[in-house]
Amino acid sequence: MAKQNKPEHASDTGHEWDGIRELTNPPPRWWMISLHASWIWCVIYFILYPAIPLIHDSTKGILGWTQIKEYKEAVAENEAIRQPYLQKISAMSGQQILGDPGMRNFADSSAKAIFGDNCAGCHGAGGQGAPGLFPVLADDDWLYGGDFDTLVESITNGRQSFMPAQQGVLDEAAINQLTDFALAASAGKATPEQFALFSQSGCSGCHGEDAKGGAINKLGTGAANLTDAIWRFGGSREDVLRTIRYGVNQDGPNTRVAIMPAFNGKLGPENIKMLAVKVHQFGGGQ
Ligand code: HEC
Ligand code: HEC
Structure with missing residues (x-):
């Protein structure tokens, strides 16, 4: 055994503890080769790439590599893959995109980040809206419409609805009776007398005689459906009273604010x- 552990070229140092002798055995060949390969690789790396930190900067390396450059190249590569798709999107109608599963998926997934950056802050990541503040985009209750072209129009030019404040127009009793009407209508229990008051008070001009509202069109007619259980601004008596008393997008601190910004300058x-496809695919698209 002892002989095996002592190659010919190794000499004995003469040190021995508890039967263990210290030799001048050289390291194995593979180990030395790796050691030299490592430092040679370091030198090559230092020459090719940014490596040695200086006071404000670092050595540049002869390859001219930077993280930013690598990132930009990756982005350009990605753009080159996307360009033909974007050209197709621009040439196709909404119906064509929605009818083509490949393009629909491309648009839907491409719009995910755009929606996250521009829309989710108000409408929620899944279009679930924010109660009392921002409308749900994932249901089929549309104020303007859920068909492709109307969605494009809403996003391109923005939206700002309008409902006159009734304070100072109607007396307190009527405002309270109309609040009762709206609550009853939402539960499907409004009486003909209540509908008559609704009509006399000028509400039906926008909300319709049946209070079912309808998509707001270019003429500005159309309004929220008051006969469903969906409340944009909250469905408690206090919430409904406030909407009727102070209106929507009117003056004063209590009015309901409903402003959808225009995105034509930004996107x-x-x-x-692609965003219209995404919103359409949330589930309420028409
Ligand atoms: C600052 C908040 C805000 C942002 C950001 C925003 N929206 Fe809106 N959006 C609104 C409000 C408020 C309304 C309701 C406007 C109204 O009631 O007249 C609305 C309405 C809409 C409508 C019409 C809904 C209907 O019922 O017809 C669509 C579609 C829409 N938004 C999509 C988007 C998309 C897509 C984005 C991102 C590009 C976006 N919105 C960004 C606040 C916002
Ligand atoms: C000029 C048209 C117009 C008139 C007149 C009008 N409304 Fe409205 N109303 C709207 C619009 C538009 C909305 C939806 C606003 C939004 O969601 O951005 C609305 C919303 C409402 C809401 C809130 C619904 C919700 O989901 O939170 C109530 C309640 C309401 N109206 C009741 C009335 C009553 C009562 C009258 C009569 C005194 C009336 N409105 C007159 C246009 C009108």
Whole structure:
């Protein structure tokens, strides 16, 4: 055994503890080769890449590699893959995109980040809205419409609805009776007398005689459906009273604010089309 552990070229140092002798055995060949390969690799790396930190900067390396450059190249590569799709999107109608599963999926997944950056802050990541503040985009209750072209229009030019405040127009009793009407209508229990008051008070001009509202069109007619259980601004008596008393997008601190910003200056037409696909795919698209 002892002989095996002592190659010919190794000499004995003469040190021995508890039967263990210290030799001048050289390290194995593979180990030495790796050691030299490592430092040679370090030198090559230092020459090719940014490596040695200086006071404000570092050595640049002869390859000219930077993280930013690598990132930009990756982005350009990605853009080159996306370009043909974007050109197709721009040439296709909404119906064509929605009818083509490949393009629909491309648009839907491309719009995910755009929606996250521009829309989710108000409408929620899944279009679930924010009670009392921002409308749900994932249901089929539309104020303007859930067909492709109307969605594109809503996103491109923004929206700002309008309902006159009734304070100072109607007396307190009527405002309270109309609040009762709206609550009853939502539960499907409004009486003909209540509908008559609703009509006399000028509400039906926008909400319709049946209070079912309808998509707001270019003329500005149309309004929220008051006969469903969906409340944009809250369905407690206090909430409904406030909406009727102070109106929507009127003056004063208590009015309901409902302003959808326009995105035509910020997002290109292809991005807006892809967002319309995404909103359509939330489930309420018409
Ligand atoms: C600052 C908050 C805000 C942001 C950001 C925002 N929205 Fe809106 N959005 C609103 C409000 C408020 C309304 C309701 C406007 C009204 O009632 O007239 C609305 C309405 C809409 C409608 C019409 C809904 C209907 O019932 O017809 C669509 C579609 C829509 N938004 C999509 C988007 C998309 C897509 C984005 C991102 C590009 C976006 N919104 C960004 C606040 C916002
Ligand atoms: C000029 C048209 C117009 C008139 C007149 C009008 N409304 Fe409205 N109303 C609207 C619009 C538009 C909305 C939806 C606003 C939004 O969601 O951005 C609305 C919303 C409401 C809401 C809130 C619904 C919800 O989901 O939270 C109530 C309640 C309501 N109206 C009741 C009335 C009553 C009562 C009258 C009569 C005194 C009336 N409105 C007159 C246009 C009108």
